[in-house]
Amino acid sequence: MNGNKLSTFFYNNELLSGTIYLNENDSRHAIKSLRLKEGDNIQLINGIGVKANAIITAPNPKKTTCKIIDHSKSTPPLPLALAFSPTKNNDRNEWIIEKCTEIGVTEFFPVYSQHSERRKWNKERMHKIVIAAIKQSGNLWLPKINDPCNFNDLIQLSDQFKNKFIAHCRESNKQQLYNVIQQNESQLILIGPEGDFSIDEVALAVKSGFSEVALSQNILRTETAAILSISIMKGF
Amino acid sequence: MNGNKLSTFFYNNELLSGTIYLNENDSRHAIKSLRLKEGDNIQLINGIGVKANAIITAPNPKKTTCKIIDHSKSTPPLPLALAFSPTKNNDRNEWIIEKCTEIGVTEFFPVYSQHSERRKWNKERMHKIVIAAIKQSGNLWLPKINDPCNFNDLIQLSDQFKNKFIAHCRESNKQQLYNVIQQNESQLILIGPEGDFSIDEVALAVKSGFSEVALSQNILRTETAAILSISIMKGF
Numbered sequence: 001m002n003g004n005k006l007s008t009f010f011y012n013n014e015l016l017s018g019t020i021y022l023n024e025n026d027s028r029h030a031i032k033s034l035r036l037k038e039g040d041n042i043q044l045i046n047g048i049g050v051k052a053n054a055i056i057t058a059p060n061p062k063k064t065t066c067k068i069i070d071h072s073k074s075t076p077p078l079p080l081a082l083a084f085s086p087t088k089n090n091d092r093n094e095w096i097i098e099k100c101t102e103i104g105v106t107e108f109f110p111v112y113s114q115h116s117e118r119r120k121w122n123k124e125r126m127h128k129i130v131i132a133a134i135k136q137s138g139n140l141w142l143p144k145i146n147d148p149c150n151f152n153d154l155i156q157l158s159d160q161f162k163n164k165f166i167a168h169c170r171e172s173n174k175q176q177l178y179n180v181i182q183q184n185e186s187q188l189i190l191i192g193p194e195g196d197f198s199i200d201e202v203a204l205a206v207k208s209g210f211s212e213v214a215l216s217q218n219i220l221r222t223e224t225a226a227i228l229s230i231s232i233m234k235g236f
Numbered sequence: 237m238n239g240n241k242l243s244t245f246f247y248n249n250e251l252l253s254g255t256i257y258l259n260e261n262d263s264r265h266a267i268k269s270l271r272l273k274e275g276d277n278i279q280l281i282n283g284i285g286v287k288a289n290a291i292i293t294a295p296n297p298k299k300t301t302c303k304i305i306d307h308s309k310s311t312p313p314l315p316l317a318l319a320f321s322p323t324k325n326n327d328r329n330e331w332i333i334e335k336c337t338e339i340g341v342t343e344f345f346p347v348y349s350q351h352s353e354r355r356k357w358n359k360e361r362m363h364k365i366v367i368a369a370i371k372q373s374g375n376l377w378l379p380k381i382n383d384p385c386n387f388n389d390l391i392q393l394s395d396q397f398k399n400k401f402i403a404h405c406r407e408s409n410k411q412q413l414y415n416v417i418q419q420n421e422s423q424l425i426l427i428g429p430e431g432d433f434s435i436d437e438v439a440l441a442v443k444s445g446f447s448e449v450a451l452s453q454n455i456l457r458t459e460t461a462a463i464l465s466i467s468i469m470k471g472f
Contacts, residue, residue, distance in 0.1 A: 008455070095331070102454055102456055102457065103452065103456075103464065104452070104454065136455065136457065137457075138454050138455050177472075215472065216472065218338055218339070218373040218374050218375050219374050220338055220339075221338065221372065221373075224339065227335075227464075228463075232472050236451065236464060236467070
């Protein structure tokens with residue numbers, strides 16, 4: 001269910017008024033791939049709620065100049081954060097970032113937990129993925145990607161969220177996520193690594209106010225659990 | 237949120253009683269990777285609702301013999317079908333098959349529509365992916381993957397489903413999918429290609445009883461729309 005053209009939106013992290021310039025990447029895309037000319041209309045987003053209509057005044061594959069015609073500003077979404085242990089296979093981490101951005105996550109917390117199999121995180125690459133995903137999906141709010149932290153640090157950071165959930169596969173008194181979400185308040189979900197959270201980690205989270213939740217009767221991979229839980233918390 | 241071991245289940249498309257044999261792939265995995273020995277317990281599924289406990293009686297990396305100890309049979313899920321236009325990038329098609337199988341789709345219909353960018357479909361590869369996905373997720377029912385068909389054929393085939401939805405990006409009187417799903421009846425959703433369905437295709441679907449639905453305010457990629465819609469229709 002895509003639009004007629006991928007990358008319908010251009011991105012510029014400024015205020016979007018007056019004259020603005022497309023960066024080299026977007027300029028090349030506009031002029032070389034889409035073959036846009038002087039006078040053509042484009043849509044821009046700035047990742048902080050503004051969508052603008054603009055007109056190309058000086059097409060240039062390296063630095064295209066545009067004039068903003070009008071813009072609209074949307075109100076910020078409620079915090080909807082995903083904390084997850086990066087999976088061994090990095091493609092799956094990239095999918096988590098891309099898909100959850102499309103769906104509308106506001107913040108990512110990569111977490112190194114006891115059974116994490118991956119301790120590498122390419123910050124620049126992930127930043128590029130969220131930019132591409134907001135341009136493609138028209139999500140007006142660029143999600144924040146935090147630097148990786150340890151499990152204990154995440155527990156400290158989690159206090160800023162009113163509703164905190166931990167999804168794991170251990171036997172316990174779990175509730176179905178869709179029965180306990182609070183769409184009109186800030187939410188955080190914590191998804192475990194391939195080897196699941198340790199007993200100590202689950203206990204610490206519960207002590208710190210996390211509710212234990214299940215997503216499905218089936219055993220979901222980390223990336224499926226991440227996408228599903230963000231979709232549920234978003235109220236879909 | 238994975239189990240402690242990926243590929244927890246072994247697969248054998250038989251009745252699962254008495255003595256059974258693991259195929260070469262599963263035998264190698266059991267004996268070489270998991271280093272299972274004579275007397276070790278394993279769990280098997282047959283893709284048609286049966287889960288069994290078995291004991292390894294003759295470990296062999298090419299053909300391992302097991303004895304079924306007990307089994308349980310689940311009732312078939314209600315039909316929950318996904319029809320979609322394969323995307324240009326085949327990785328994304330494989331993700332659709334893998335993820336929707338984990339979540340619990342019962343049938344796939346690859347559809348070549350007017351704006352389809354891909355007309356190739358590797359049947360054997362997709363079959364391997366659904367097998368791997370049920371083994372990993374513990375989904376007891378192997379989804380059926382139909383051979384690709386044309387849009388008009390899909391419309392004919394759709395009559396077997398009580399609730400039929402078409403998700404597209406065109407302007408029209410669409411409802412939110414989560415407001416119109418009927419979890420206790422058979423359901424089919426049709427997701428368009430990157431260039432969306434044509435006006436004629438949408439009109440034909442509507443005439444044939446499909447309801448037009450939207451999934452999100454954002455523009456979703458085909459694979460994100462597929463995963464999200466199956467999750468919504470499943471009642472998550």
